[in-house]
Amino acid sequence: MTTTSQIDGDSFDRPQTVDGELVASREEARPPRRGARARSLPFVVQRGSGVHLGLVALGLAAVVGAILYGGSIGAFEQGQLTRVMIYAVAIAGLNIATGYTGLVSVGHSAFFGLGAYTTGILVVKYGWEAEKTLPIAFAVCFVVGLVVGLPALRIRGLYLAIVTLAFGVAFPEVVARFDGLTGGASGLTIRLRDLKPPEWTGYNLGEQPRWLYWFSAAVLLVVMIVVHNVVRSRYGLAMMASRDNEIAASSCGVNLAVAKTVSFGLSGAITGVGGSLFAMYLGTLVANDSFTLLNAIALLTGLVIGGEGTRFGAIVGGLAVVYIPYYSSSLGQGESAAVIFGAALIVIVFVAPEGITGAFFRFLRRVLRVIPRTPRPYVRADRPEQPAAATAARPDTTSGGDPADAPDPI
Structure with missing residues (x-):
């Protein structure tokens, strides 16, 4: 079939129609070029499709399998995984302020310790069940986080880091000051019978570490869901906008004061929940030992x-905080272990400056890319939906063209 076209002054102003099937057939007819296989990557998957749902189900099955495997291993290895999940909860809280809002905090060990001491005081002094103290620790750390986050309204960067550093350094001194409530320098000891698992779990007092493993896994799952929903919400967009460009965010209607203070409060609250779990795991709380500046740096x-x-x-950060010192101490003792730990950190930061998770997803995007789902066209209620073929064959009359100039169907 031969098609002739007339070029006049109006033809350049009309929207050009491209036949996708014709272009695809011409591309397939061409001989394969060198590197054509490499250009077939990444695989494109539409969100909500069967392939995408299958990949999500596979990921969830892997997570469930890892948790079930951790519940069946030995006591020491299970205790290590419990510490990983506790630190993952605390780091997830720090990520809200530093990672998503851009508020550098070097004093989150104070929130970690505040949550731990809230649980310890309620259990030892007032006879609370340890599991029921988590909401109280969340609320207390949230209020304190709002107060500590107030300087973020005026300062940022290294100056804010110094303010949070002072908060972290002052926390052990405040704990020692109220020795009648916190135990002071001698510490606060939670008796094992006060940490007995609830009766509905079926675990006895000797199985408390196993119960704490499952309880920490459930809390970590809830925290991950909360963080995911917060980041994807309008408030999460406001946090990231204030992190990237405060002037642009403010001009777009973002309330910087609310975004910064609430994010710092939520960050401290989640880290405090991790500290509450840490009190249940450790049993003995000593501020000058477990909640110092070294913990904040960790x-x-x-x-x-x-x-x-x-x-x-x-989660990856929790694995690093627990297992890098453990394996580096097995390779050397004393100062040599610290040197090995520092060298491992330098190598990781040099190879993956965006973090291990960021490097993994950067590599994954070269292989697999998930695109948004194509929205369905809007159909008015007073007009019935027309077939796609009839819509495609309809000539374009909005640009003033002649129907006779429409391309022939192929």
């Missing part, structure tokens, strides 16, 4: 290694 290091502003960076 949380910040875990966030950097795992990946700032990523949803799964907290």
